[in-house]
Amino acid sequence: MFRKLAIAILSFSLLAFNANAGSDGNITIKTDQPKEIKDCFEKLNRATFAFNQGLDKAIIKPLAEGYRNLPDPVQRGTSNAVKNLSNLITIPNNILQGDVKLAIINTGRLVVNTTVGLLGTIDVANKMGFPKYVKEDYGQTLGAWGVGPGCYIVLPVLGPSTIRDTAGSFVNVLGGDPWYNASAHGNNEFLSKDIFIVSKTLSGVDFRANNIESLENLEKNSLDFYASVKSLYNQDRENKIKNNKRGNIEVLYKDEQDWEEIDSQ
């Protein structure tokens, strides 16, 4: 109980801090012009980033490479299963963002894949013609409600985030993630906190395994790898919060008046 209270206080503090940070008008995402998100704790962030890189080289990347050597059906099944579990966070966020229709579709997807799709290991819904699945989380919902991102932060192990997105993640352990609730507090013989941790680890390893080459390439060709990762994270979150279709050119164009000034011909 005390732990929950402490987490709640921390979440509200982070959000309050975020609101203050956002009040200078430089980091709000409500306008059409995306401003660079402040890197208030850059020195600490760079140190954490270096720590994460070390951890990645020593443990996560080798795990991801091992995972890639597993037979294709095992990888696909694992990837589908962790994606299926993420519906449990996506559905409440669809509702919180006012998209009830999508919440119903995703509930249908979850039911079909969990039952017919053998605990989500087979994406039956996709084969049945359900619309493409788009993950949502509490950070995105806060963003959609107009909460600014606040400062950019790098979390140990978990990687890039913002104050808003970190606060959003706390909602998961405060009852916002039914999978966490059932695993950690379900009082049943089938689930436990360890299973929850394993599922989250698999989700991370699956993500890393899908991005081995692209991250290597990015690191090799970056002048400042930390800054590149920060930029890509922030762009991705902006797109997700605005629910942009990937590569939505109208928004990109509106956002980048700078191009108009450059006359090279």
Place this chain on the structure above:
Amino acid sequence: MKLKKFLIILFVSNFFNTFVYSIEPDIFVQSTVNRASQILSENISKEEKINKLKEIAKTTVDIKGVGFYSLGSFRKNLNDSQIKIYLNLFENYFLKSFSSRLSEYTNPKIDVLGKEILNSNYTIVKSILIATPERPEVKIDWRIYTKKPDNPLIRDLIIEGLSLARTQKEEFGSILNSNDNDINVLFKTLENFSKD
């Protein structure tokens, strides 16, 4: 009367010039990726591939424009001599980075799906990198600078919604911010990258 004739001839000649020489941005992109793809599938060394890709980039990418964009508003603080040094260093950096990124692919297949004209200066060409057993399909949008319709140039690649030019701009901004906006540090970083 003579003036009228002259104007008509001028108009007709201009019309045909535009008609004959303007290159449609989507055809330009498809042709560029076909050329790159052909090089990547050739049985030659990686070094040779990189050199050939650099030649393609020199004629199809607006390296100067991307260079200015990457500096952001900081470009307004540079004097002529610094601009000259910067553009030279940037071109070397860009060509190395661009060709190195591309040379990792073997025989990539890109299909151009369509285009959207934003204004007289810009057209976005939409394409997809066809999926392989190793990786999923990737959406790539190309921002094409069309100020000179007979010489369209690539200014940005937007891969799955992520702009490479914006990433580069923020990377340069970070280097400058971390070093008291000292342009010489950026020069040195670009130089070191090209040397390595």
